[in-house]
Amino acid sequence: MKIITVANQKGGTGKTTTAVNLAAALTLAGKKVLLVDLDPQGNLATFLGHQPRPGAYNLLAAYIPGLASLMGNDKSAQIRSFIVSAERSQISILPGSAETANAQAFMLTGERDLNLIRQAVSEQFARYDLVILDTAPSLGGILELALWAADEVLVPVASETAAIQGAYQTIATLKALTQRGWQGCLAGILPTFYDERTVERREGLLHLQQAFGALALPPIHECTAIRELPANQMTIFEKAEAEKTNSYVRRAAQEYSALGKAILKG
Numbered sequence: 262m263k264i265i266t267v268a269n270q271k272g273g274t275g276k277t278t279t280a281v282n283l284a285a286a287l288t289l290a291g292k293k294v295l296l297v298d299l300d301p302q303g304n305l306a307t308f309l310g311h312q313p314r315p316g317a318y319n320l321l322a323a324y325i326p327g328l329a330s331l332m333g334n335d336k337s338a339q340i341r342s343f344i345v346s347a348e349r350s351q352i353s354i355l356p357g358s359a360e361t362a363n364a365q366a367f368m369l370t371g372e373r374d375l376n377l378i379r380q381a382v383s384e385q386f387a388r389y390d391l392v393i394l395d396t397a398p399s400l401g402g403i404l405e406l407a408l409w410a411a412d413e414v415l416v417p418v419a420s421e422t423a424a425i426q427g428a429y430q431t432i433a434t435l436k437a438l439t440q441r442g443w444q445g446c447l448a449g450i451l452p453t454f455y456d457e458r459t460v461e462r463r464e465g466l467l468h469l470q471q472a473f474g475a476l477a478l479p480p481i482h483e484c485t486a487i488r489e490l491p492a493n494q495m496t497i498f499e500k501a502e503a504e505k506t507n508s509y510v511r512r513a514a515q516e517y518s519a520l521g522k523a524i525l526k527g
């Protein structure tokens with residue numbers, strides 16, 4: 262089992278969109294994938310047609326001594342009971358909810374175990390080929406533990422020069438974790454919201470490519486088809502199936518398919 266964490270300390274960079282469509286690409290490639298929503302906003306579940314539920318909270322709580330004692334005896338069964346399947350695909354989801362923030366608050370007050378999420382995911386979800394952790398842009402707390410948990414970290418960054426700072430911050434956090442013994446690696450920087458028709462985005466992409474070299478992955482274009490996915494409760498591949506003649510949808514599906522291949526080649 263491999264853990265991939267999607268992270269950027271900046272909000273709105275396409276993390277959740279990327280987590281969902283990467284999960285879809287890997288599922289289509291025959292992998293057994295679980296998406297875990299570590300963002301208290303809980304919008305990963307709604308993206309794929311489900312309600313936010315305290316799945317992530319129960320996963321974390323089972324490994325936080327003060328909260329674990331409040332759970333039932335069979336914690337694994339309790340955690341598993343929150344897992345749902347995406348409406349139209351084989352992707353499994355452990356939904357998040359506002360309660361995730363309670364677990365985070367509890368972790369911040371007590372002695373913090375850097376390995377908490379890695380241990381929780383490794384013990385509870387060994388049956389999956391890949392577990393993708395979607396994160397919120399909070400510093401410290403859950404994000405740091407989710408990065409520590411990762412075998413690979415994927416950093417979506419908007420293709421704008423101003424957005425690159427967010428990527429540097431996340432890289433700096435990874436460097437600090439490496440000094441503390443982190444064994445994972447950076448899978449890549451994913452330029453998102455790309456548009457070759459604007460100078461700003463072209464320069465933004467160029468900056469990312471110059472700064473990160475081969476670690477800068479092929480970009481994902483900004484497009485309405487991708488923006489509409491949460492409202493449609495679809496992955497880009499389902500939308501491509503439904504709108505076969507729409508060339509923007511096709512391009513977006515190809516881009517996320519390429520991302521899946523890059524991650525599998527890893």
Ligand SMILES: Nc1ncnc2c1ncn2[C@@H]1O[C@H](COP(=O)(O)OP(=O)(O)O)[C@@H](O)[C@H]1O
Nearest residue numbers: 272273274275276277278454482483484487488
């Ligand atoms: N390539 C894209 N083109 C157009 N809109 C996008 C694209 N990627 C994401 N979005 C939209 O931008 C917003 C932020 O994306 P999201 O994935 O939620 O980012 P994050 O999880 O980093 O906050 C959402 O409304 C999403 O639908």
Ligand SMILES: [Mg+2]
Nearest residue numbers: 276277300396
């Ligand atoms: Mg998000």
